[in-house]
Amino acid sequence: MANASGSRVTHKQFRLQRKVNSMAIVASGFALLDLPRSYDYEAVMLRIDANLNVTTGCTSVRAEAPCQLVPRVEVIADGKNTLFSAPFWAACLGKYDRKLPASGARATTAPTAASAAAYAVEAIGVVDFMTADGVRTKDSNFRTSALSLFQLRLTFGAAIDPFVPGAGVVAFTGTNNVDVFTSELVELPGSDGSYATPIALKKVSYQQVAYAASNTAAELRLPAGNLIKSVLFRGEGNTTAGEPSALTFNNFILQSGVDVRMNLAAKNLRAKNNADYGQITAGYYIADFTSKGEGRITLSDLWDVSGQAEPKAILDVTGAANVNAQAVVTEYILARAG
Secondary structure (H helix, E strand, O other): OOOOOOEEEOEEEEEEEEEEEEEEEEOOOOEEEEEEOOOEEEHHHHHHEEEEEEEEEOEOOOOOOOHHHHHEEEEEEEEEEEEEEEOOOHHOOHHHHHHHOOOOOEEOOOOOOOOOOOEEEEEEEEOOOOOOEEEEHHHOOEEEOOOOOOOEEEEOOOOOOOOEEOOOEEOOOOOOOEEEEEEEEEEEEOOOOOOOOOOOEEEEEEEEEOOOOEEEEEEEEOOOEEEEEEEEEEEEEEOOOOOOOOOEEEEEEEOOOOOEEEEEHHHHHHHHHHHOOOOOOEEEEEEEOOOOOOEEEEHHHEEEOOOOOEEEEEEEEOOOOOEEEEEEEEEEEEEEOO
């Protein structure tokens, strides 16, 4: 970074990693946690650590278990600005930009069976503010020094939710928590007293639409007014209610007016995902406008819909009872020219 005179200014920094707290899992409830406000957030890390006691056997273990114990994760600034709102699976098994599951990392430890027994389960989730797959990851770090409130809100599921229940009976036993810890970057002033400033704000939102019948041109509106990095689609319920399904989607078109950014059959988008990220959970499809295989992404490749009124996804969907199409959208709001 150069100062007004054009000379180069060096900004020093160091990384701070710390545990904030453990949030007790309250069956079918929620909890709110105040996050520290001082530095630039790279990420909020979450670890589900729970113990499930099956007293009457269930039908099976769900594919994404135990992510169902936290059906919604929200990060809120100043009590009104929601920076992240999505199910835990999106921050865990859907964490494609870190290649968390594809790398062979232990993203989840699910129950080993659905029969009567006690099971210790774990899942690791990451809410990234940094651009984890970017050339300059700190471009979207979130500065918290001027906030009055910075909060994490978790919605909890029931103990039986990681299972296809049947006639099963499941309860929490022992200690059941979500550990919350952070990765923060402390920016020190440069030689001229100035501070480096993030150039973008990252925002993640979620929506779900039910499709009781098939539709070859179902429209799902995407957020307008900013720049879109990606849409993570999840198909659900074609075989078992609540389970991810590879049978929901047949084709994806992402467009705004005549600007068509993607038109791919679901199987071909899945093939591209495998080439870009490695193996991901069946039923997940990643439409990332910046991905370039193993190459680092650049913010110049974001889909600019800042001047457009109706960006949307046109989906070819195989509908039925319990079928849902879900979308997790990652946007960037530019603070200044990069």
